[in-house]
Amino acid sequence: MSLRVLESGPLALIQDLGRPGWAALGVGPSGALDRAALRLGNRLLGNAEGDAGVEVLLGGFSARFESETWFALTGAEGAIELDGRPVDPHLAVHAAAGAVLRVGAPDHGMRHYLAVRGGFDVHPVLGSRSRDTLAGLGPEPLRSGDVLPIGRARGAVAPLDFVPLTAPTRGPIDLRAHRGPRADWFTEAAFDAFHDAAWTLSAESSRIGARLDPPAAGRHAAPLLERCVAAELPSEPMVAGSVQVSPDGRPTVLLADHPVTGGYPVIAVVADASLDLLAQARPGQAVTFRRA
Helix, strand or coil, X not given: CEEEEEEECCEEEXXXXXXXXXXXXXXXXXXXXXXHHHHHHXXXXXXXXXXXXXXXXXXXXXXXXXXXXXXXXXXXXXXEEECCEECCCCCCEEECCCCEEEXXXXXXXXXXXXXXXXXXXXXXXXXXXXXXXXXXXXXXXXCCCCEEEECCCCCCCCCCCCCCCCCCCCCCEEEEEEECCCHHHECHHHHHHHHHCCEEECCCCCCCEEEEECCCCCXXXXXXXXXXXXXXXXXXXXXXXXXXXXXXXCEEEECCCXXXXXXXXXXXXXXXXXXXXXXXXXXXXXXXXXXX
8 A cells, every 4th residue: 555746846845743752863853843633643544643644834745555555644734635525634535546636735834744645655764754854863854756655554544533722823823832941031021022023934844944034123023033142052952842942032932843952942832732723833923921
């Protein structure tokens, strides 16, 4: 059983729930940015929640099922077609052998997750099938013509015709954040401004980190985050959700493909439950931080 990629779009990656536990060897966790979306797709198909799927950035993806199977599209919402007929997201869908799936540009969110019954059975690296875009570990980004083997089905497909989910928001993203280990390197005014400001997600963001720009001048403008400790910070361990502040005073929220160490002070750490929201946030959306 397999799926053949016809068009990969801007970026399509094999992702599971990552490879935690290798930081001591310099290997980050990686894994799906929207873990809840991948888990939902796998649950709908009777898979283990960590089975590998395809993370599709901004649509433009098409593929042919070389054998009969079930699949689900979760995460972002937009035009999805199977052999030219519309397909609902967040549901298990049957595909006949030879059927062609097309994933258009999303109307809401950034990333679709394609799960198939049995999961994609590509070769694991350090116990995971995830692509780490920073370290270059795991399966290569998908290209036209790639054939992805599908694993053996284990569980039953969920007999649902509706899953009550709301589409990813186009409005402000509100993240819960804990005080960071280097918050005392910033002035109290800067720490307050960090929580009071509506930051803007930059187009420079990636799977490595969500880079944030300050509010536009004159619109609840906040000062750049001013430090009260000017010393050089030796590199120290980093985790997903760490909010590093670079020398220009702009914060970056580290995401799944983050480096395992960093030398910028961490003013806050985003709560793990909030991180999936950044997977679907678009450049230009407002991001706020609420004290956890």
